[in-house]
Amino acid sequence: MEKPILAITYERLDQWVHSLQSALAGEGFQCALGVLRGGGTLALMVSHTVGIPVAFLRYERATRTVIWDSSLPVPPAGAKVLVCEDLAGAGDTLVDCVEFLRARGLIVKTLTAGFDDLSRIHPDYGIDGRGYFLLFPWERHAYTDGYRERWTRTDAGRSGDIGEDHEFQAIGIDLDGILLPDLPPERYKANLECALHERDELLPFITMPPFDISQIKGVVTGRPETDRIRTEAWLKTHGFGSLPLVMRNPDICDDSPSCVAAYKAQAALRLGCTHFVESDPIQAIEIAQNAPLLRVIWWNTPAGKGRLVTSDDWRGTRKSCNDDPAAAHRRPKY
Structure with missing residues (x-):
């Protein structure tokens, strides 16, 4: 797939609506009116934003029904409705x-999360997603090789019988800290x-x-x-x-944590991954920020468990300066 990904997150959709x-x-x-399933989320967002009822349409691709x-009953003739669909x-x-x-x-207008060429x-x-491959949270698997192959080699695309979303799970993994212990940086500095x-x-x-090793699309490492x-x-x-x-190609990406995280995120997207397992918590956060729809899991090796990582920033809530005037002068500026 040559087109760059335009990730449309739930947060972006909420703000846009x-x-x-x-x-x-x-x-x-x-x-x-939400066209199930992709338009259902948008119809609910519109309903909450504008304060109108929500109803749904179901579409059978095989018969175009x-x-x-x-x-809710079908509105009377002359009523205006908004049809919501993802693409x-x-x-x-x-x-x-x-x-x-x-x-x-009925008088019909349309709202879609995106449109393209x-x-x-x-x-x-x-x-406007022209020039991009639009990727939605409920269709992150649509970028995988398995999904595209099943869509193109059979009539499944026309019938809608592609398969269940979880069947297309594709995993990228870090190396050091996931498959083997990660040596401390001081060890490399002392004697490479x-x-x-x-x-x-x-x-x-x-x-x-x-993870199921059959679902692993590749090992993505910060090693040069x-x-x-x-x-x-x-x-x-x-x-x-x-x-x-x-x-990592050192001519393109140095070994700084931010650069390595951006490189891993792009590599995971090129591999068509839906999930990425990272051993470093800071890099996991930055990978998630670079690829908002990638399911990034920080694997805590000592604890033997993983944690989904969000790409959202948190700025906190500052106490009013009036509560403690002296403390106000000690607070950092934002």
Whole structure:
């Protein structure tokens, strides 16, 4: 896939829909209609933002059948409704849903989380994703090789019978700290050659993260390309030789933590990973910030457990300066 990823997070969607509050409220919609499943989230967001009822449509790709799937009745002819879908794509879903509603005398407008170069319909409200591969939280697996292969080699794409989301889970893993112990940086600084030989002799961890090795797309390490031969030898010796190995190019990325984190994030996306397992908590946070829809897990080796890492910043809540005037002068500026 050549197009760069445009990650549309839940937070971005929430902020975008809220930014449309005045415009949507002025339309006089009787209800928001979510096309299941992708449009359901957006319809609920619109409902909460504007204060209108929410209902749902179900679309059967194989027969191009639109079904009113809600306890609410179909609005009367002449009512205005907002159809919500995740993507205004090249297929028939949005076109058929709009025609279904117009055939019942409804005034229809459309809102999609995104549209791109192939969109058959330019929505009334939508995020411009032309030139990008739009990736949503509920479709992070759509970027994986397995999903794209199943979509293109059969008629599953037309019927919608692609498979369950979890079937396409694809994992990228860190090396040092995940498969084997990570030597302290001081050891490398004291004597690099001795440290490298020591690392070569290390044994794999007995207890590793509980992932299915068949789902691992590759090992992504901050080790430089100059270490490839000895790294591949270690992987082969200990039964990991079949895993693709992605190593850092020092000419492009130095060994600073921020640069290494950005490199790992991009490497994981290129591999089509849905998850990435990282041994360093700070790098895990920065990887998540660089790839917001990647499920980043910090693996705490001593504790033998992992923790999902968020990409969100937290700025905290400052106490009022009036509560302690003297303390106000000691606080850092933000």
